[in-house]
Amino acid sequence: MEKLLEVKNLSVSFKTFFGEVEAVRNINFHVGKSETVAIVGESGCGKSVTANSIMQLLPMPPAFFKSGEIIFNGENLLKKTNKEMQSIRGNEISMVFQDPMTSLNPTMKIGKQIVEGLVKHRKLSSSEAKEKAIEMLNLVAVPQPEKRVNQYPHEFSGGMRQRVMIALAMVSNPRLLIADEPTTALDVTVQAQILELMKEIQKKLDMSIILITHDLGVVAEMSDRVIVMYAGQILEEGTSDEIFTDPKHPYTKKLLSSVPRLDMSRNEPLFSIEGTPPDLYIPPKGCSFYDRCDNAMKICKDNMPDFDRHNNTHRSRCWLNHSMAQSTEGSEV
């Protein structure tokens, strides 16, 4: 598959009063054309920093890129000037944020907000702009779009606002959509509507999606491939089927067994991961999951393993993959 986006050796840190926080540590991944890639992990694992790095929305300082390249469409985004980035942002790459309540301007009519970017980039007349806004609201299935364009955000419910956010992101037919927890603030029935809508629009416009979420159910529903992040690093990557049916890293396994599933018996125990993720002021020298891993060995403490490829699409970094490690088959993970 053709690569639309490629992130190479990306490291992002934040300078703070107490020292440097290494939020993202040397990650590599790619997103293919019209593919959906999910990035999962707990809060503070670096998934949102990764997304914001692609869009270059991080406040600099305190944030800075330590190393790496972000290749989009053959060009390195980190080499772009501010002005060049502006024409990419919202045009070729768009973003949908978590909280539709706070990411819309409360003093601006919905229709105007949707086409604000377009008017700026393409100099539309006001009647053209309005037409376009109505067309976009239609696309995201907001009822009565002619009336709705003239309303303000407070007149919309949470689900409707998230539809507006999606309309806003879609207005310039982006090639890549970054959705950062797009349904976390919504109820399940509304979440189902929004996910369905995103899939439909993806098919229509043939775009790629990076989906950032901690909800493994949403991941299973939406994504072709899954990237598992922990403490600023990627621990495992694979197709959706590989990650859910044949997880290789102990963290992925534990993550999957710590959520109750509708189709599991109530008597099955729910595994919890004891402890908390490490502090990224002083990231651990060895494997970042060492403290919380049941299968931790001596070598894990001071040495971070490299990736092992299980096949073309599936890779993970864990010393258990090593031929000298003891088998963990049958042990409870």
Added chain:
Amino acid sequence: MEPLISARNIKKHFDVGEGILKAVDGLSFDIYPGETFGLVGESGCGKSTAGRTIIRLYDPTDGELFFNGKNVYDLSRREMQEVRKDFQMIFQDPYASLNPRMTVEELVSEPLDIHHAYKNHKDRKDKVIELLELVGLNEEHAMRFPHEFSGGQRQRIGIARALALNPKFIVADEPISALDVSIQAQVVNLLKDLQDQFGLTYMFIAHDLSMVRYISDRVGVMYLGHMMELAPSEELYENPLHPYTKALLSAIPIPDPEIQRSRKRIMLEGDVPSPINPKPGCRFVDRCAQATDICRKETPVFEEKRPNHFAACHNVK
């Protein structure tokens, strides 16, 4: 078995200027000793208001609540203080529900202070340490402030506070929603252990249906202030009767791509309507695919449709 809590036609209305907001509009159910009663529904359905009205944090508009045979809503202020020891609450947001200026020791001993539940200074300190150890913290945490703790640890402090007076009944209002998945499991397991140890009875309010199914013995489904369905957990999830419950269950994504691909989903159109001046008839009628004329005219009665399985729907016989 005698129920520990019997709610009869509980109502809580708010006057909001443009009309009457009927947050809770006639709930009746029993909670038995030692069980976990789950209450689910989407935002705005009144589940949190129901929880707060039940422990009388809100004064009810109407209804009766029997606890140990006494109607709690008839009690005077002083009598209520006594009953309060048996009723406790765990709140949703561990960041907002702990006073940032108080140390953990002060936070956990606050209920003990109010009810004079210790003999002397040393007894108080011992009790605090015992409580902290019960929830997986320890003595050295006692002198710290809430901001020094992670979300999961803060929720543990909230639980220690709730346990301080040896309550019988705890309302947990979305106790894990603000936590990461791996931490959620820790807190849920802790709540289950404490229940076994002290024979606690829980009312567990949440919007995460898979977690509610896992933790609860019986589950009630609320929609716009009404109870739509109530059944033992397995029964509710395997044989839902109400169209709303069916739609709600089918909307939950299952973390397994293979199952997820082959599932048929019941899509609900639109959003939850406003609870201000609701129309007569079934509350779900505008979004229900099976709605008939009678659904628009008459509010269906919440009744036992199968043994131990209650529902409010005209179309379920």
